[in-house]
Amino acid sequence: MWNQRWIVSVVCVSVLCLSLKPLSAEEVPSGTKPQATAKPADPLLAEVDKAISVSTRRYLTANVHTPWQIMHGLLALRQDYEVKQGGEKVNALTWMSKGVTFKGDQWFERTRYGGRAHPYSRAYAFEGHPNQFLAILAMADVPADHEIVTRGADTIRVSDLVKHAQMEIKSSVEITWTLWALSHYLGADATWISKNGEAWSIERLVRMQTREPVRTAACGGSHGLFALTYARNEYLKKGAPLRGVWFEADQKIQRYIREARANQNSDWTFSPNYFSGRQHSNSFETRLNTSGHTLEFLVLALPKERLREQWIRNGVFAVTRDLLTNQQSPAECGSLYHALDALVIYRDRTKPKPAPEVAATENTPAAEIDDSVVAPE
Numbered sequence: 001m002w003n004q005r006w007i008v009s010v011v012c013v014s015v016l017c018l019s020l021k022p023l024s025a026e027e028v029p030s031g032t033k034p035q036a037t038a039k040p041a042d043p044l045l046a047e048v049d050k051a052i053s054v055s056t057r058r059y060l061t062a063n064v065h066t067p068w069q070i071m072h073g074l075l076a077l078r079q080d081y082e083v084k085q086g087g088e089k090v091n092a093l094t095w096m097s098k099g100v101t102f103k104g105d106q107w108f109e110r111t112r113y114g115g116r117a118h119p120y121s122r123a124y125a126f127e128g129h130p131n132q133f134l135a136i137l138a139m140a141d142v143p144a145d146h147e148i149v150t151r152g153a154d155t156i157r158v159s160d161l162v163k164h165a166q167m168e169i170k171s172s173v174e175i176t177w178t179l180w181a182l183s184h185y186l187g188a189d190a191t192w193i194s195k196n197g198e199a200w201s202i203e204r205l206v207r208m209q210t211r212e213p214v215r216t217a218a219c220g221g222s223h224g225l226f227a228l229t230y231a232r233n234e235y236l237k238k239g240a241p242l243r244g245v246w247f248e249a250d251q252k253i254q255r256y257i258r259e260a261r262a263n264q265n266s267d268w269t270f271s272p273n274y275f276s277g278r279q280h281s282n283s284f285e286t287r288l289n290t291s292g293h294t295l296e297f298l299v300l301a302l303p304k305e306r307l308r309e310q311w312i313r314n315g316v317f318a319v320t321r322d323l324l325t326n327q328q329s330p331a332e333c334g335s336l337y338h339a340l341d342a343l344v345i346y347r348d349r350t351k352p353k354p355a356p357e358v359a360a361t362e363n364t365p366a367a368e369i370d371d372s373v374v375a376p377e
Contacts, residue, residue, distance in 0.1 A: 074096075142158055171208070176217075177223070180230050215276045299346040
């Protein structure tokens with residue numbers, strides 16, 4: 001990542017909370033059916049929801065903030081992400097798909113093989129890594145047939161970005177975000193021939209990413225581990241056993257899960273050294289960047305049942321606490337939105353499905369409180 005910092009300010013919104021007393025038996029309307037007692041909500045998820053809600057109000061401004069910054073908002077908040085345009089809130093994906101420009105340059109452009117996001121030109125302007133924007137569209141689950149205006153009335157689809165990535169791929173260029181994007185849009189079994197006549201596959205990309213060093217990579221190697229995990233998860237959806245390159249990839253993922261846990265600080269933040277040893281920081285921006293990136297990898301890499309382990313819940317709580325405590329402090333976009341993405345993934349993977357409404361009877365037992373897993377004190 002680059003040294004230059006771009007800052008996004010918080011917009012504070014006042015919320016009025018009302019305290020309501022329960023209705024007495026005489027006040028219950030006739031014909032109302034008693035409901036079964038619902039299982040108490042997880043207090044940690046309540047804090048996660050608060051942190052996401054507060055951070056969502058850090059609005060970026062269309063045509064002022066850069067494509068790189070706004071795309072990071074899409075990474076975290078998916079297709080619901082909004083930006084400010086002329087003082088009004090607009091859907092970011094809809095807005096950016098209408099042929100927008102930044103300082104005279106198109107966000108997306110047509111190419112010989114389909115289309116691409118505007119390549120890197122300067123720090124924090126456009127893509128910082130090959131196919132980074134395509135990977136973000138994948139994270140937001142934007143469909144392959146989604147249309148994007150390039151110049152004039154010319155229109156490409158996300159599938160054109162995928163085709164361009166397949167044709168232009170080279171072993172001499174970073175493949176982290178390409179692996180992330182193509183494993184989403186093509187699946188774990190995909191194979192193809194590049195423009196140079198070279199045979200490629202998702203398995204080849206996984207092998208390359210597995211062999212990449214972690215500690216010297218961007219953001220402590222967290223992006224590479226996330227992309228590798230994303231591809232492994234797509235493979236596991238097939239129900240196939242982990243063999244060959246997939247087994248090697250999983251072993252690397254498991255190793256760095258252990259490293260992250262070993263380097264977790266006593267205040268539950270993760271090390272500013274990422275996977276290179278324990279360290280603590282008194283800087284909100286540093287903690288948000290390093291804990292957020294590490295947690296983002298962990299909540300995608302761990303099986304769902306392990307997200308209940310106390311150390312990972314503590315790590316989630318540390319990030320939510322930082323976002324809520326420092327909600328009026330400036331935050332760098334990359335750090336903020338990767339941390340927010342971690343919370344969104346955690347929420348989506350752990351939030352219980354709403355139970356169907358059933359009528360309570362004298363024989364209906366009250367739901368038991370699961371006190372085996374609690375929010376950090």
